[in-house]
Amino acid sequence: MDDITNEQERSPGKIEKQPWQMTKTEYEAKFGAPRGNSTVTGNFSKHKSSVEIALNRGLKVPQEVLEDYPDLKDL
Amino acid sequence: MALHPNFPESPYAILDPTIRWFPADETLRNTSFEKLLPPLVPELRKQVKKFRDSGYESATQTSKSLLNWWFKTPHLVQKADSSSEFKYFFSQREALETIIYLVDVMKVKDKYDLIRFDNSGAVSANMFDETWKRFVVKMATGAGKTKVISLALAWSFFHKLYEENSPMARNFLVIAPNIIVLDRIYKDFQGLRIFLKDDPVLPHDGFDGREWRSDFQMDLHIQDDVHVTSPVGNVFLTNIHRVYSGNDIHASPNDENSMDYFLGPKPANATTDSNLDLSKVVRDIEELMVINDEAHHVHDPQNAWFKSIQDIHNRLQQKGTALSLQLDVTATPKHANGAIFVQTISDYPLVEAIKQNVVKHPLVPDGPSRAKLTEKKSSKFTEKYSDYINLGVIEWRKAYEEHLKLDKKAILFIMTDDTKNCDDLAEYLENTYADLKGAVLVIHTKNNGEISEASSGKNKEELDRLREQANTIDSAESPYKAIISVMVLREGWDVRNVTTIVGLRAFTAQNNILPEQALGRGLRKMYPGNIQEFVSIVGTPAFMDFVESIQQEGVELERGPMGSGSQPRTPLVVEIDSENKKKDLDNLDIEIPIMTPRIYREYKNLNNLDVTKFGHKPVGYQDFSDEEQREIVFKDITTGNITHTTVLDASGLIDFNSVAGYFTQSIMKDLRLVSGYAILYGKVKEFISSQLFGKEIELDTPNTVRNLSEVEATRTIIETFKKKINDLTVQDKGDAEIRDYIKLRNTRPFIAKEQGFIVPKKSVFNKVIGDSHLELEFSTFLEECEDVISYSKNYLAVHFKIDYVNADGDISNYYPDFFVKVANNEVYIVETKGLEDLDVPLKMFRLKQWCEDINRVQKKIKYDFVFVDQESFEKYEMKNFKQMVENFREYKD
Numbered sequence: 031m032d033d034i035t036n037e038q039e040r041s042p043g044k045i046e047k048q049p050w051q052m053t054k055t056e057y058e059a060k061f062g063a064p065r066g067n068s069t070v071t072g073n074f075s076k077h078k079s080s081v082e083i084a085l086n087r088g089l090k091v092p093q094e095v096l097e098d099y100p101d102l103k104d105l
Numbered sequence: 106m107a108l109h110p111n112f113p114e115s116p117y118a119i120l121d122p123t124i125r126w127f128p129a130d131e132t133l134r135n136t137s138f139e140k141l142l143p144p145l146v147p148e149l150r151k152q153v154k155k156f157r158d159s160g161y162e163s164a165t166q167t168s169k170s171l172l173n174w175w176f177k178t179p180h181l182v183q184k185a186d187s188s189s190e191f192k193y194f195f196s197q198r199e200a201l202e203t204i205i206y207l208v209d210v211m212k213v214k215d216k217y218d219l220i221r222f223d224n225s226g227a228v229s230a231n232m233f234d235e236t237w238k239r240f241v242v243k244m245a246t247g248a249g250k251t252k253v254i255s256l257a258l259a260w261s262f263f264h265k266l267y268e269e270n271s272p273m274a275r276n277f278l279v280i281a282p283n284i285i286v287l288d289r290i291y292k293d294f295q296g297l298r299i300f301l302k303d304d305p306v307l308p309h310d311g312f313d314g315r316e317w318r319s320d321f322q323m324d325l326h327i328q329d330d331v332h333v334t335s336p337v338g339n340v341f342l343t344n345i346h347r348v349y350s351g352n353d354i355h356a357s358p359n360d361e362n363s364m365d366y367f368l369g370p371k372p373a374n375a376t377t378d379s380n381l382d383l384s385k386v387v388r389d390i391e392e393l394m395v396i397n398d399e400a401h402h403v404h405d406p407q408n409a410w411f412k413s414i415q416d417i418h419n420r421l422q423q424k425g426t427a428l429s430l431q432l433d434v435t436a437t438p439k440h441a442n443g444a445i446f447v448q449t450i451s452d453y454p455l456v457e458a459i460k461q462n463v464v465k466h467p468l469v470p471d472g473p474s475r476a477k478l479t480e481k482k483s484s485k486f487t488e489k490y491s492d493y494i495n496l497g498v499i500e501w502r503k504a505y506e507e508h509l510k511l512d513k514k515a516i517l518f519i520m521t522d523d524t525k526n527c528d529d530l531a532e533y534l535e536n537t538y539a540d541l542k543g544a545v546l547v548i549h550t551k552n553n554g555e556i557s558e559a560s561s562g563k564n565k566e567e568l569d570r571l572r573e574q575a576n577t578i579d580s581a582e583s584p585y586k587a588i589i590s591v592m593v594l595r596e597g598w599d600v601r602n603v604t605t606i607v608g609l610r611a612f613t614a615q616n617n618i619l620p621e622q623a624l625g626r627g628l629r630k631m632y633p634g635n636i637q638e639f640v641s642i643v644g645t646p647a648f649m650d651f652v653e654s655i656q657q658e659g660v661e662l663e664r665g666p667m668g669s670g671s672q673p674r675t676p677l678v679v680e681i682d683s684e685n686k687k688k689d690l691d692n693l694d695i696e697i698p699i700m701t702p703r704i705y706r707e708y709k710n711l712n713n714l715d716v717t718k719f720g721h722k723p724v725g726y727q728d729f730s731d732e733e734q735r736e737i738v739f740k741d742i743t744t745g746n747i748t749h750t751t752v753l754d755a756s757g758l759i760d761f762n763s764v765a766g767y768f769t770q771s772i773m774k775d776l777r778l779v780s781g782y783a784i785l786y787g788k789v790k791e792f793i794s795s796q797l798f799g800k801e802i803e804l805d806t807p808n809t810v811r812n813l814s815e816v817e818a819t820r821t822i823i824e825t826f827k828k829k830i831n832d833l834t835v836q837d838k839g840d841a842e843i844r845d846y847i848k849l850r851n852t853r854p855f856i857a858k859e860q861g862f863i864v865p866k867k868s869v870f871n872k873v874i875g876d877s878h879l880e881l882e883f884s885t886f887l888e889e890c891e892d893v894i895s896y897s898k899n900y901l902a903v904h905f906k907i908d909y910v911n912a913d914g915d916i917s918n919y920y921p922d923f924f925v926k927v928a929n930n931e932v933y934i935v936e937t938k939g940l941e942d943l944d945v946p947l948k949m950f951r952l953k954q955w956c957e958d959i960n961r962v963q964k965k966i967k968y969d970f971v972f973v974d975q976e977s978f979e980k981y982e983m984k985n986f987k988q989m990v991e992n993f994r995e996y997k998d
Binding site for chain 1 (some may be wrong): 291295296297298301304318323324325326327328332696
């Protein structure tokens, strides 16, 4: 995944962004708004989940993506 | 029947099948055998033991790698100022080993393959309702079922990914029986944290030549928020009520077992889009494993849950595949008639979990205590049962006071018989007991445990609030100290702090509740570690009879005095004796300076390792036959256990890099190095190619790899590198500065296992516990010394340690035993020693150095040390501490 990030930095237009590299707006524009009505504590969204997974992997999530989820900044 | 006398207390100890619990003969006469023991488990345990002892012979390479990683590789967990080792319980290990054994070695495909493990002769094919592979793992409440789920999931994923013709799957449907359990699983799966952060589920990239973490690509879908973008790597996590298969399978009244407290909406019909449509899920994927948590609901082939899984299997079959496995995990895999699910392959019963302190010990009132309790002749519920309620409150209060010292809030849990009585009881408690005013949470359920607006008269917001409060009641922020409910909360309610259960209702067969489920909410441990904890259970005779029936499953209920005047059964709490007016804590307090570390490791020096100057004894290079070269087994050089296996593939190609990587990781692990892998890897390679055998050799040949697996070669590489790295990188700064001070009276309370202790007059602590009899005797000696103002054991909670270089040349931490204050400006650090220890001279050298350092940088207090060996201490009677200092001179000069 690091390679993809580097590739992204070298030629931004070439590699498609991964969900965790998109802002929430970009993600929903591409994949649609959250479906169903999740009832787990804290609620769930696929985009947030992909960002959280990326952070737990140690990937460099763009700052503008993290702005959508202040509670993930400590991860 | 009690457990075997050799049954170990450690939950990590490997359990021999011969010492596992089984019901005694007298129990068998009264209770059918099939209700107590899963029929396949005894034989499976024996076979899995052989499998384990063989080093997992015949398992796939993927399985072996994972088993070795999880259960044979130490995993260090970094905490704030220390690190500790994480280990899986043996019960978790055995569950995984059994699953892998059945799939890899026995190649079990269906019930007929499973029946082969039945030695009782009682199992027949018609006891299995399903036509797909289904395993049930039975583990007591609180024993860590979620970790088993995470390991099984990861294993299935990698097995399918790496092994040709694997029957497993890389997509997973994880089903919870209700939203409470779903919430609990979601906490661990959120952000895939259990895989990526919390637990060592995934080996690091490079382990055994695989890129595990990089290859583990998984997408999480919760309830009906499903968007499948890849045919593999999907976890669908949901509660059963959100599942339907698109075939109009509606919940029936008989589904009450699957519809418990805090429900989400009932399964909707096919025209609603607010459910997880399995038909769409299955349409997008070719492989799937189903995992059911708290799976005792899945027993009835007529219920919607079973039918949903059956439908998945059928749909996959239509596509030419099949459901790879249904894995059910539960503490109580029992049918309505009490018979255990015949598919149970692994069992860690409650009696064993209690013995190993994995769960709390249940405690019931003894005879005299019960004799004081009577049901009053009154139609008013609270009057009728006032004795039992009062006893429950008394016991809860005792626990509450003790646990408060450790910042934990003990919870009282009361079960009543109907919702009106719930409300009356809440009012009674709040009006009668001042400490429960505004602190009682009432949960209304229907008789079957379902919470709904009709039963409670509450709207959805209120229900969500109740659910949130019940889930957070453990925390200090929650005002609630007691919970009242009609229905026992059977599973999923992850409240740890229940210390007292009061049962004011009888349970009949119609209630379909098991004793373990009734106790279950009070069994989870409050504190980490192997400390013994208790849950007190009081109640009406009918309730107590019901609870005591758990003795048939081997659980021994401890009986003790309860009521006013009896002592609380709580863990041993060691704390500052602030309440003791006879103690002058200012005078007794001892101040200990914290120095900056003197010993450190200079990582950049790894570059300076010169493998040509190691000075080791060369290892002979042997010529092995083709057959000997085929399977190459690396063994741990100290234990002889197999740690790593490389099997040559058909072409005979060998990846030497994997072998060099293995050695590099072993060295780094032993030395706890956190960086320098690339440099060290190069050095290891260079050493092997030109120095190890005393000559240049070719690296990438089977014969070389075979030579490297010999114990002498393995030991030479690892031990030589360790010594040389330590020589090169471990540095002594030469001096140290004072960084901070510790005052003993600021030590936070901590719990300790039950053991002997003394009640000191000359210590700030309320108790002095000792790791050995010598320490307690020494403490008694200090109490009696007139020239000792105060003393204290150096508990871990004090956080005082000194860095030193141990016998292996490694950096380690030394914890001296005692502090002794003989004057306001004179303190001694005392080491008491009974057993031989290679590190003692090194520790004492460092302690002497520490005293010199501290005395050089400050003059306010003089610090000195004394080494007290057991033999001399017992032989020579010292009159006072000064005499001891004058006579015990070892390591002083």
